[in-house]
Amino acid sequence: MTDVVMTLEMIQASQVGTKAIAAALAVGLTGFASAWAELTIGSAAVGATAENRDVFGMVLLLTVLPETIVIFGLVVALLLLF
Numbered sequence: 001m002t003d004v005v006m007t008l009e010m011i012q013a014s015q016v017g018t019k020a021i022a023a024a025l026a027v028g029l030t031g032f033a034s035a036w037a038e039l040t041i042g043s044a045a046v047g048a049t050a051e052n053r054d055v056f057g058m059v060l061l062l063t064v065l066p067e068t069i070v071i072f073g074l075v076v077a078l079l080l081l082f
Contacts, residue, residue, distance in 0.1 A: 022080050030072065
């Protein structure tokens with residue numbers, strides 16, 4: 001009987017650990033993807049703004065958009081954990 005209880009506890013601990021790893025990957029990978037997108041968009045945005053100041057509003061909007069990816073990753077992580 002003790003072996004069965006220990007096996008069930010090990011399975012539950014393994015499931016919790018797997019959920020935690022999946023949540024960490026969801027936030028970490030979306031954070032990395034957002035940073036990479038921010039890098040490429042930000043450098044292009046600075047160049048476009050230097051050439052024409054009228055595009056600043058559009059460039060600002062395009063710079064903010066990749067940050068929503070991290071929010072989606074955080075939502076997925078919270079759904080996985082709870």
